[in-house]
Amino acid sequence: MGKPFSVNMYRFDPYKSFRFLVYLEQSPTPVAGVSKVGGLKRSSDPIEYKEGGNMIIRKGLGRTKYDAITLERGVTHDADFESWANAAQVLDKGAASQSLKNLRKEIRIELLNEAGQPVQRYLVHACWVSEFQALPDLDAGGNAVAIERIKLENEGWERDLSLTEPTQI
Numbered sequence: 001m002g003k004p005f006s007v008n009m010y011r012f013d014p015y016k017s018f019r020f021l022v023y024l025e026q027s028p029t030p031v032a033g034v035s036k037v038g039g040l041k042r043s044s045d046p047i048e049y050k051e052g053g054n055m056i057i058r059k060g061l062g063r064t065k066y067d068a069i070t071l072e073r074g075v076t077h078d079a080d081f082e083s084w085a086n087a088a089q090v091l092d093k094g095a096a097s098q099s100l101k102n103l104r105k106e107i108r109i110e111l112l113n114e115a116g117q118p119v120q121r122y123l124v125h126a127c128w129v130s131e132f133q134a135l136p137d138l139d140a141g142g143n144a145v146a147i148e149r150i151k152l153e154n155e156g157w158e159r160d161l162s163l164t165e166p167t168q169i
Helices: 082-091 096-103
Strands: 022-023 034-037 042-050 057-066 068-072 105-112 118-133 146-153 158-159
Touching: 022 034, 082 096, 082 118, 082 146
Parallel strands: none
Antiparallel strands: 022 105, 034 068, 042 057, 068 146, 105 118, 118 146, 118 158
């Protein structure tokens, strides 16, 4: 018989993308059943300018844009996604003061190593739901899991550098 599987904490393999957790606000409990998180992407516009007497076109840093992030999970009894998406709808019903408190949220995304320990944490700021899909196309002949999806606009993200190396097992 071979050796039992063990996790080598000292190797430098890249982390796997299928072990992660998502948290809303300061909740100690992760969002139930998130199966997919869209990538974190930002881009900055270049500003081209020319200095007098110089034939080279210079490039400066312009505005930075943060792409929307999509979260997907199987449809369950948990109504967190729907409640958050409905916060924008409530504005149309005249209850703006109550819904504005629930409209923008901070989220945390934690990447886990093979041992299930957080190794990278990203903080996404001022997120709000711009798109909500409560149900996919339903097909009586299929056997797929029903997936709900939210698209989150945000005002930027950053890596939490306070997360230290995981403890050794």
